[in-house]
Amino acid sequence: MTSLKRQEHRLANSLIQLEVLEAPRQNGEQFALFQDKLEAAGLYPLRPTGVEILQINVGKMCNQTCKHCHVDAGPDRKEIMARETMQHCLDALDAAGKQIHTVDLTGGAPEMNPHFRWFVEELSLRGKKVMVRCNLTIILANPKYHDLPEFFRQHGVEVVSSLPHFSARRTDAQRGEGVFEKSIKALQMLNAVGYGKHGSGLDLHLVYNPAGAFLPGSQASLEKEFKQKLLKDFGVEFNNLYVITNLPISRFLDYLLQSGNYESYMEKLVNAFNPVAAAGVMCRNTLSVGWDGALYDCDFNQMLDMKLEKTAPEHISDFQLNSIDQRAIRLNQHCYGCTAGAGSSCGGATT
């Protein structure tokens, strides 16, 4: 499988994705506008509560090509963050001080960026809590990555990893043949250095997102199921399960359209709009940085090329906390993915 970009697929163009999201249904009716729903909930314009987390996408390169990937990541993507841009991020963090206490590194597979380890070291020197979105298989992809669990441990990195299901079939359907087996091996390696073990202080969280056009069930129940199954079948332990809803963008949008599920999925998201979840969307306390240093409200807006509103800086090198905290967040119909049911964010349910 190749990325949409490599295929020169029409959905590789973010403007076309937005067109699809804004288009009326086949019967001519329009889905209720997300903006209107927020207005009715007294949340429009949506403002940050203050940036506390900097989520940095260090590149679109990945060893996997998952079907649902909203980044359209894969081995054929070459866009990765330069060291200079990482330095701009560090400078911004120094300027922001204690208000931004957490850095969330994502990709692609962030570990594939050649400056990844240096960056993690710099971040941990600054006393930031560092989270890495590790896809697990990367640990086994090449001998040079085998020591990642030890590297993470040394720097107290919090590891957040996707495992769409505790059955091989469901995981492989979404993430590729053989991914489940490798993921379990990687989890065992993380457990071996203490990750996910009670009292070790080394957090290992798993991310569940549905392998198909349906919404996730309750986080608490799924976490219980995952814990029982993974422990019983593979001896694997972890801390929390983050339940995430798939947003209708990029490859997941392509899947929805191809499979004829787009309208019914959007309808589900719209019908499940929850004002309480809307108040807790992650863009209110998280700022997203693209591989080239551009600033966005979230990783999803990043993939839709929706940069911060004009009143805020465009690039991390012009970082300025005040104007960022006072901006209005840019919204569109994909935002329904964050407000459905119990809500969804990079840290799971929001209610």
Add this chain to the structure above:
Amino acid sequence: MEKTYYKPEDLGKFGNIADWQPELAKKFFDYYGEVFKEGELSEREKALIALAVSHALQCPYCIDAYSTGSLEKGATEGQMMEALHVAAAIRGGASLVHGVQMMNKVKEVSM
């Protein structure tokens, strides 16, 4: 009357039954909601029971709802199919166990 008895979009209109009798509908939907909450049985187990019953009743709305519902609650394909076999076994068994009644009757009226 419509050309077909069942239309998928009607599932989403289930709540409309309240239009003509709100009090009873409210009681029913509140009860329904309570039933499916996690209790001594997990949400997944309840969804699987609902899936099996849907097939026993052959209700297309329920099959639609609980196929997705079971997935949402984290059930595997294998669990879902096993649940159906439970329904099928009980349905088949319910027919066959009456074989005893048949045999009794035949014995009663035969020489």
